Amino acid sequence: MLAVISGCTATPAARLADASVLAASFKRHHPGSEFTILVVDGHALEENAIADARLLSLDDVGLSLEDAHRLPKIYRPRELCAAVKPWLLGTLLGSGASAVAYFDCNVELFAPFDDVCEHARKHQVILNPRIGAMEAEPFEHDPGFIAVSGEAEPFLGWWCRKLGEAFEQSRSINQRLLDAVPQAFRPHVLRDAGCGVAYWNLPGRELTAAGHHYQVDRVPLRSFQFSGRDVLQLSDSPAVRQICTEHCEKVLAMERDLSEQFPRGFGYLPSCLKIDRHMRSLYRTALARYKAAQGPEPPSPFAPGGEPAFLKWLNQRSTDGNPEITRYMLAVHANRDDIRAAFPDPLGRDALAFHDWFLAFGWHEENPSPLLLPSDAASAPNAVPAPHHNNGQSRGPAVNVAGFFRAELGIGESARLLVDALEAAGVPYNTISYGGTANRQAHHFEERPSTERPVDINIVCVNPDQLPTFAQNIGPEFLDGRYTIGVWFWEVDEFPKPLHRAFDYVDEVWAASDFVRDALLKVSPKPVFKFQLPVQVPETDPTQSRQTLGLPARFCFLFTFDFLSVFDRKNPLGVIAAFKRAFAPGEGAVLVLKSINGNHRMRAFEKLRFAASTHPDIHFSDQYLSATEKNTLTAQCDCYVSLHRSEGFGLTMAEAMALGKPVIATGYSGNLEFMTAENSYLCGYTEVEVGDDCDPYPPGAHWAEPDVAQAAVWMRHVFDHPGEARARGERAAADIRSLHSPAVAARTIAERIRIIRDRLAAIAAMRRG
Incomplete structure (x- = not known):
C-alpha cells in the first residue's frame, strides 16, 4: 500500500485565513492527501467552510473534557496551539494515516514533503532544525514543523505527559521541549536548506525566484514561514519581497472569503464578555492551588452552564466587611503597579479609596462590563452608571x-x-x-x-x-x-x-x-x-521576546509610520539624523524604523533606505504586522521617537506612553494633548512653511521643523540615564490611564x-x- 502523508495545523480563529492558505498549498503538492485545521478557540464550526481542509475543535482531539474546558482559560490562543499538538497528531494517526506532518498556520509550502513518509519507516519523529540545514550545537528544532510516523504512539504519550505536567501547574508551554527528544523514539532531523525558511535563518542565505519557483542557496524552496519581522533589511532581496507580497495577497483574498463565518473564540465568554488578563491570572493561580490540594477547583466558564458560576466566583467578596472588595478587584490591584502604589492596603486602610476608584475609573479602564461590578455599586456615592452593551434591552435611540x-x-x-x-x-x-x-x-x-x-x-x-x-x-x-x-x-x-x-x-x-x-x-x-x-493600553503578546522578534539585544530606539501619511510630515529622516548625531557605530544603541506602504511611495522609500544604510546600527523594515505584533514591537523597545513636523493627534506616541515607554517627540501639534515636559522628552522646533510636493497640504501652510540637535541630546540622555527614562515612561503610563481612558x-x-x-x-x- 502506498504511504500517504496527512497534514495539519492548529490556529486561532483570527488566523484561519493563514491556515487556509497553508492547507491549499499542502493539497496542491500532495494531491489526494487530507489536511486538517484545529481551530483552538472555535465554539461552532461549519464542516465545509474550508474547501481544502476539514475543521476540528478542541472537543475532537482526545483531550479530556476537563482539559478542553480548562486550557482556554489558562493559555492564550497562540500558546494553546502549541499545547495541543500531540493530541491533534495522535487523533490523525488514529484515523489511519501513515505519517502526519504539522506546520504552523503561517507557513506556506512550495514543494512536496513526500520524503517524510520514507523517514517515517525508520523513525517515530521527524524534526527540522531552526537554523536550516547547518549542523549546530546545541540543536534547536523548528517549532513550526514536526512529523510523526504510524508507530509514534510511545513518543506522543511521552510528549502528552510532559505537557500534562505543565497543565497541572498552569505553567507556560516549553517550546524547546523537543530540542532533546529521547533517542529511544528514533528522532530524525531533516537536513534540507529548503525547509523551514524564516526571518531568523534567512540572513546569510540567498533566496532567488524564477517566476513563482523559488530556491534557497540553489536548493528548491519547500516551506517558508511568514511570521517574521524583517528588521534585518530582508527587503533588499527582490525574491523576498515577491514571495511576501504574493503570500499577503493570498491571505487577504482568503480573509474576504471567510469573513463573518466564524464567531468569537475563547478570547470571550459565551456571552461575548472579553476574557482579560486579570481573569486569566486568577484562574491560573486558583487552578494551580487546586492541583496542589490547597484550595477548591475554580469554575470553568466553558463547561456547560459554567459562565454564571465563573462570574459569581470572580465577584466573590474577599472580606466580610464594607466596602465590598471582590476577587476580581484584587486581581486588578495585583496586576497594576500604579494602583498598588496608590492603594497599598486594599483590604485595610485603603479599602474605601480603592473601592471608590474602581467604581469611578477602574472597571471602565480594565473591562467595562456591569457584570464585574461589586454588588454594592448601585448604592455607592461615587458610582457611575453601568453602561449598556447593545443587547437590545436599553432604551433610547x-x-x-x-x-x-x-x-x-x-x-x-x-x-x-x-x-x-x-x-x-x-x-x-x-x-x-x-x-x-x-x-x-x-x-x-x-x-x-x-x-x-x-x-x-x-x-x-x-x-x-x-x-x-x-x-x-x-x-x-x-x-x-x-x-x-x-x-x-x-x-x-x-x-x-x-x-x-x-x-x-x-x-x-x-x-x-x-x-x-x-x-x-x-x-x-x-x-x-x-x-x-x-487611549487604550495596546494588547501585546507576552510570549514574544526580543529574540523572537529579531530585535538586537541592545538599547533600542523605535519609530513606526505609514508612507501614505505624507513622508515629509512623518519625518523619519529627522530621526535618522538625530540618531547619527547621538551615536557613532557600535556605541551600543540601535534605531529600528518600522513602516508600511513603502511600495506605494518608492522615491521616498529609496531615500530612506539610503539614509539608513549609512549607519550600521540603523535597521529598516517595511511590512505589515498584525496589531498585536506591532504593539509587541513597541513594548520591546527602550524608547519611542517621533520627530514629526505635525500630527493631528499622534496615536503611536500615546500608545507607546500607555505601554510605559519614554517618548522623545517634537513639542508641536496634536501630541500636546497628552505629552508634557513631565511625562516625555519634548524637542524644540522652528515654524516653517510646508512647501511644495506635500499634498494635500497647501504649500503656504505651516508646520514644525524639529530641532534635530536637541533630539540627539535627548536620545543620548535617555541612553545614558535608563533609570530616569523608565521613571518618565511610568509617569507617562499613569497619565494616560488617569486622564485619557475610555471612561474619561x-x-x-x-x-x-x-x-x-x-x-x-x-x-x-x-x-x-
Whole structure:
C-alpha cells in the first residue's frame, strides 16, 4: 500500500485565513492527501467552510473534557496551539494515516514533503532544525514543523505527559521541549536548506525566484514561514519581497472569503464578555492551588452552564466587611503597579479609596462590563452608571458609527477607540465598516449589527478628502433625517478650499485635539467640538521576546509610520539624523524604523533606505504586522521617537506612553494633548512653511521643523540615564490611564450627545408648536 502523508495545523480563529492558505498549498503538492485545521478557540464550526481542509475543535482531539474546558482559560490562543499538538497528531494517526506532518498556520509550502513518509519507516519523529540545514550545537528544532510516523504512539504519550505536567501547574508551554527528544523514539532531523525558511535563518542565505519557483542557496524552496519581522533589511532581496507580497495577497483574498463565518473564540465568554488578563491570572493561580490540594477547583466558564458560576466566583467578596472588595478587584490591584502604589492596603486602610476608584475609573479602564461590578455599586456615592452593551434591552435611540474599522491605519484605530468610549458611556450604537482605503484591511473587528432601535445620530470617522466618496457609496438614506457628525483629523494650520465641500455632508465636526479644532474653526460653517479620544493600553503578546522578534539585544530606539501619511510630515529622516548625531557605530544603541506602504511611495522609500544604510546600527523594515505584533514591537523597545513636523493627534506616541515607554517627540501639534515636559522628552522646533510636493497640504501652510540637535541630546540622555527614562515612561503610563481612558472620554462624548439630542428635541417641539 502506498504511504500517504496527512497534514495539519492548529490556529486561532483570527488566523484561519493563514491556515487556509497553508492547507491549499499542502493539497496542491500532495494531491489526494487530507489536511486538517484545529481551530483552538472555535465554539461552532461549519464542516465545509474550508474547501481544502476539514475543521476540528478542541472537543475532537482526545483531550479530556476537563482539559478542553480548562486550557482556554489558562493559555492564550497562540500558546494553546502549541499545547495541543500531540493530541491533534495522535487523533490523525488514529484515523489511519501513515505519517502526519504539522506546520504552523503561517507557513506556506512550495514543494512536496513526500520524503517524510520514507523517514517515517525508520523513525517515530521527524524534526527540522531552526537554523536550516547547518549542523549546530546545541540543536534547536523548528517549532513550526514536526512529523510523526504510524508507530509514534510511545513518543506522543511521552510528549502528552510532559505537557500534562505543565497543565497541572498552569505553567507556560516549553517550546524547546523537543530540542532533546529521547533517542529511544528514533528522532530524525531533516537536513534540507529548503525547509523551514524564516526571518531568523534567512540572513546569510540567498533566496532567488524564477517566476513563482523559488530556491534557497540553489536548493528548491519547500516551506517558508511568514511570521517574521524583517528588521534585518530582508527587503533588499527582490525574491523576498515577491514571495511576501504574493503570500499577503493570498491571505487577504482568503480573509474576504471567510469573513463573518466564524464567531468569537475563547478570547470571550459565551456571552461575548472579553476574557482579560486579570481573569486569566486568577484562574491560573486558583487552578494551580487546586492541583496542589490547597484550595477548591475554580469554575470553568466553558463547561456547560459554567459562565454564571465563573462570574459569581470572580465577584466573590474577599472580606466580610464594607466596602465590598471582590476577587476580581484584587486581581486588578495585583496586576497594576500604579494602583498598588496608590492603594497599598486594599483590604485595610485603603479599602474605601480603592473601592471608590474602581467604581469611578477602574472597571471602565480594565473591562467595562456591569457584570464585574461589586454588588454594592448601585448604592455607592461615587458610582457611575453601568453602561449598556447593545443587547437590545436599553432604551433610547442608537448611534451609527461608520469608519475604517478593519483598516490598519490611524483613523481606523481612532474609530475603534471611539466605539470603546461609546461602550463605556452606555450609548447604544451600530457599526458600519468602510473599506475605501489603500491600506490593508486585515484588522480583526467584530461588526456590531443593528440594535433595531431608531437611529438619530451618525458619527462618521472618515476624513474630509474622502467624505464625498463615502457619502456617494453609502447612499442618501444613511444621511437623510439624521444629525451627522464628522470625526476629522488635519495636520496643518490651513484647511484648503478644495476640502470645504466636506462641510456639506455634516452637521458638526469633532476634533481630537486643540490643534485640529483651531485649524477648522478658521473656516468651518458648522460647529467644531473637541472630543477626548480615548487611549487604550495596546494588547501585546507576552510570549514574544526580543529574540523572537529579531530585535538586537541592545538599547533600542523605535519609530513606526505609514508612507501614505505624507513622508515629509512623518519625518523619519529627522530621526535618522538625530540618531547619527547621538551615536557613532557600535556605541551600543540601535534605531529600528518600522513602516508600511513603502511600495506605494518608492522615491521616498529609496531615500530612506539610503539614509539608513549609512549607519550600521540603523535597521529598516517595511511590512505589515498584525496589531498585536506591532504593539509587541513597541513594548520591546527602550524608547519611542517621533520627530514629526505635525500630527493631528499622534496615536503611536500615546500608545507607546500607555505601554510605559519614554517618548522623545517634537513639542508641536496634536501630541500636546497628552505629552508634557513631565511625562516625555519634548524637542524644540522652528515654524516653517510646508512647501511644495506635500499634498494635500497647501504649500503656504505651516508646520514644525524639529530641532534635530536637541533630539540627539535627548536620545543620548535617555541612553545614558535608563533609570530616569523608565521613571518618565511610568509617569507617562499613569497619565494616560488617569486622564485619557475610555471612561474619561466617555463623559465628554456622552454629554455632547445629550446636548445634541436636547437641541434636536427643542427644534422638533418648536416646529410642532
